[in-house]
Amino acid sequence: MTATAAPLDLLLLPTWLVPVEPAGVVLKAHGLGIRDGRIAFIGPRETALKLATKETRELPGMLLSPGLVNAHGHAAMSLFRGLADDLPLMTWLEKHIWPAEAKWVDEAFVRDGTDLAIAEQLKGGITCFSDMYFFPKVASDCVHNSGMRAQIAIPILDFPIPGAASADEAIRQGIELFGDLKHHPRIRITFGPHAPYTVCDENLEKIRMIAEELDASIHMHVHETAFEVQQAVEQTGERPLARLGRLGLLGPRFQAVHMTQISEDDLALLVESNTSVIHCPESNLKLASGFCPVERLWQAGINVAIGTDGAASNNDLDLLGETRTAAMLAKAVAGSATALDAHRALRMATLNGARAMGLESEIGSLEVGKAADIVALDLSGLAQQPIYDPVSQLIYATGRDCVKHLWVAGKQLLDDRRLTRMNEQELVASAIEWGRRISGRNE
Known part of the structure; x- marks a missing residue:
């Protein structure tokens, strides 16, 4: 060379x-x-x-x-770190996180929380991350200013969310942001329908058509828990992944996050469609959501990347630690000490993440031209x-x-553990102030 x-x-x-x-x-x-x-x-x-x-x-x-690639997270939720620990997923969401988001999440929250997450990730060796959270334009501004690389997934749900009164409004905002940033060298816009249980068929079909037209990716929580799958089967007779396949969403541009429940039919669908799976082991462990069978997927030829999930459910954005957990857990789940060896684990945290985001020709490995x-x-x-x-x-x-x-x-963003573009003391002070407000200690 x-x-x-x-x-x-x-x-x-x-x-x-x-x-x-x-x-x-x-x-x-x-x-x-x-x-x-x-x-x-x-x-x-x-x-x-x-x-x-x-x-x-x-x-x-x-x-x-x-650089490490964090393939799934909710950056601004760093400001909810430790707010509602040790609870099951739906209790955590419905009783604590969603009410807190309704009360506190605005543009300032997203700006400060995203900056905090970017700084934590840079200090942990992450050069590219996927973010799925409210006010995505604010998050993309934070990424632009930081010098980092990111995939911003536009959150879409059937009900109003901070920054978008309806799914149609969220989709419109996504199309506009995609157009604004399609030539940005470090930011890629994707569409993020939240989960099968929060987005109806009609909206999923709209998202599929728009993503196809724009050649954009789709990033979605799928089969996070056994309860999610069981409830869908009871209500519709169909597993969520099968429904997504029937609606035409699965494919090389689809990123299925979590996938702790995988039947033989699910596996065949993933293989046939060339869908990527994003594994978030520590969040799944902490919320007792289940285990993604990483080695089984890997041996079937499925691209498996790794994500931290948000700091509200993990509670850190430490992808190196996440990868170590993934390697250990893969061995236990597969019942084999040879499952997910160290070299493959590093690949999962780098090139596989890049591939899931459609960035494998640009990042994920050290090769001339990248x-x-x-x-x-x-x-x-x-x-x-x-x-x-x-x-x-x-x-x-x-x-x-x-x-x-x-x-x-090629721009140095961390020099001898010092952030070159961000003020760590200011970020810490801002986070402490948000913590005071959210906890009610100064109200």
């Missing part, structure tokens, strides 16, 4: 470089060069040192990886020694506090 004569903007020289594609590869004594926001060179250190470059960064003891969305993790600490396989140490022995540097499209 060679670079042209033009000088590199930045040359990174880590101890290990894990490209993710090709699979299972760890490169030692290699360098990575960035030019105009893209990866322009990957090759041996000796060759790299001969190249003209404006800046060289030695990264001893560090592993260079594609956007320079990169994270450097420090494996030189006590807890990572000794290192036999750096990817195993990354997944099983490394926390997000080891994230040292991060770049999105």
Whole structure:
């Protein structure tokens, strides 16, 4: 892999470089060069040192990886973190979260909550995230200003939500935002019907037609709990995934979030339609929603990505920790210690997330020509020694506090754990103030 004569903007020289594609590869004594926001060179250190470059960064003891891709979340819900813990999903939603949202969620809430989530994710090695929450234009402004990359899913429900009085209004807003941002280099707009039990057939068919016309993705909670599936079967005689298949929503642009309940028929539908599944293990564990059978899906050839879900139900946006949980849980669910090995787990948190969002040609692996969305993790600490396989140490022995540097499209957004574009103290103060208001401590 060679670079042209033009000088590199930045040359990174880590101890290990894990490209993710090709699979299972760890490169030692290699360098990575960035030019105009893209990866322009990957090759041996000796060759790299001969190249003209404006800046060289030695990264001893560090592993260079594609930036992590958080394929499902509700960013602004960071401001509800810990508000209603240890409750079942529907009690949590109907008695606590939905009333809190009705009272508190406005543009200011979404702006401050999204900024808080972006900062937490950057510090955890995440370069791209999917967000499904109210006032999506406000969230997209936050992403634009932060320098991060995101998929913004327009929330659509059959009843009024903050920022949209009806499903038709939400869809109209989505079409408008899609048009406004279709050429944005870091933001992709998708449509986010909330769940099969909150969106009727008529609205789902509208969404399908519009998504097809715009070549947009659809992002939706599906089969999150056994109760959801059982209730649908009792009421209609049809499983929710089968209904979505009948309505024509499933396909390579469809992102099915959670999928803890999967029958043989469901599996066949997912395979046949080439639908992606977004696995959110910690939220599913905390709400006792069930277990997505990741290894079974993987062996069937289904693209499985990983998401944190919102901080109100997780309670963090730690994708590295989420991936470790996913790897452990996959082994327990499959009854096999070989299920979801460390290299595949990292792929799930990077390239598979990019593929689910239709961004696999742009991000998700370290390849010449792709956007320079990169994270450097420090494996030189006590807890990572000794290192036999750096990817195993990354997944099983490394926390997000080891994230040292991060770049999105070649721009450094985290430098030695310091956010370069956001003020951490101001974000903390804002979150504390929201907590005071929401808890009623100053009312």
